Amino acid sequence: MTRQLPPRIGRYEVLDLIGTGAFASVYRARDERLDAEVAVKVLAENHSFDADLRERFITEGHLLRRVDSPHVVKVFDLGETDAGQPFLVLDLAGGGDLGARRRSMPADRVGLDDVLGVAEQVAAALGALHAERVVHRDVTPGNLLIRSSGPPPAGRARSGSLLGPGERLLLADLGLSKDLARASGLTLGAGTVGFAPPEQRGGAWIDPRADIWSASALLVWLVLGRHPDEDPRWAEQLAGLGWPTPALAELRRGLAIEADHRHPDAESWMGALQTATEPPPLPAPVPEAAAPEATAPEGAPVRPRRRLATLAAALVIVVALIGVGWWAGRATSGPDGPEISTEDLSEGRVRVASSDGPLRVALVGPERAAVDETATFSAEVDGAVRWVWIAPDGQTYVDAPTVDLRPTSPGSARVALIGTAADGTVVTVEHRIEISRG
């Protein structure tokens, strides 16, 4: 299909049509004064005199001007054609969008590093928008453009294959964005199906945590090619692909129905994902000294305080252990770690065991399981004051002698058991179970 290109838009010479949407067209164009190629986005002629659409379009330019981030598309100019159509002159990304890039790749090649690399850049973009009290409301793979030159992306380089070296993401299309400084957070339903958070579907209170939901959905989509709404069992799928359980817990938090249950902002979202996917330096020493007996004032009721302190210490241990748990599984029997032995038992069961000094931890369970069939795992723990199970869906169970798991999709899943001794020694065993169709 050929379409008549306007020879010029304002002072920009039109080279070709990059894309058209319901309300605007985007052209690749040449800025002769600066000798540079730019993208020119023009509001459709039939919408140019619609006050609401026109205002939204012009406001996008004003918002982009306020935001300063290497990961948000830059605006260079706002103009008007002779026909009265407003147009924005923008960064030309040149590398297509993330959605097209992902679809052109074999599904199994999108790894954890790829996803974290995207998350880092999206978090940087959202952080800059949110700092200006702007909610994007339409974070989708199609709105993340790939710019193929320029300074290297923020953060450390990753070995992923989704983005090549020197490529960085630009968040574009603020056409739906909400400037919180200008209005109440209350707004009409909007966004892209699958990437719009629950509160955006019916029209409700919107704040930056709406974008956290969309960004989390985006990460799931990048791996599975389906967004969480399409695939309610996304977490099991990711677990089956070897995703660390704490990372799944963070994604689940980002996708919480209630905005209050999500990460409060883009920075903490990224920080949590980072922590959840990085090996902790060393198991945190058990804070024995945490019990504040010595500091309790004379005559004060010591018991409740001590109890509180013990609870806090227990929480610290569990949090630390969750981190250790998956990492130990990822780097099974590292040079310094305790050795893990796997022993085949009768009836297709295995025993995975490890020990450190007097602390011995083992889990016993089936080697394989089928969808919808209950698989029972039992703990054999010696010398431990506490043990924690981590199920494939990220759920944790403390001090349970057995756990029953019911797989809901085929693939492989991980079950981990972490034991901790009174002196703070930690031993982790992990079992990968193959799940077949029922």
Added chain:
Amino acid sequence: MTPRQWRQQVLAAAGGGEQRAELLDPVAARAAQGDLDALEDLLWAVDALRLARPAVRRLVVDEADAEEVEQDVLVAVAETISGFRGDARFTTWLHQVARNKAIALLRRRRPTASLDDVGDAARISSIIATRTALDDAIGRLPEMYRVAVVRRDVERLPYVEVAEVLGINVNTAKTRVARGRALAAAHLRGIR
């Protein structure tokens, strides 16, 4: 507080929206009651501080169009200030007036728009030119505005010549004509 002191305070508060709003609101309330001196001060503030500009700029891109809308806003403020109830900030009320005037300009710019459809400032200008119910309205304008409006709208001199005759610069001439038209609009409204 004298008008002069008030204007100085408004200028000094130019950075702080809240402080300025508190200075504007009582003057707008007096103008709404028909106090023409208060209206003159109010028009001065809207024009000198370009209070309508942000609202206009959300819809209008072209610079000349934006100026035209700002002049229409001045006339609209003069004509409709009696509708300002004081239950909202004057700046909030002004924002809505400016938005409406910007939308009116877009309507005029439509390819299908009638050529008879003109802005408020242009309408007042032609009323002044045809001297309909006018002598009283113009006669009551403060001297500074009256001479500028007469040169421009009655004698139809270009702004450059208005400026030359009055010994002021072109921007000042434009400003005086714009505010003079708005004040004349208020008087005309009273006469009808």
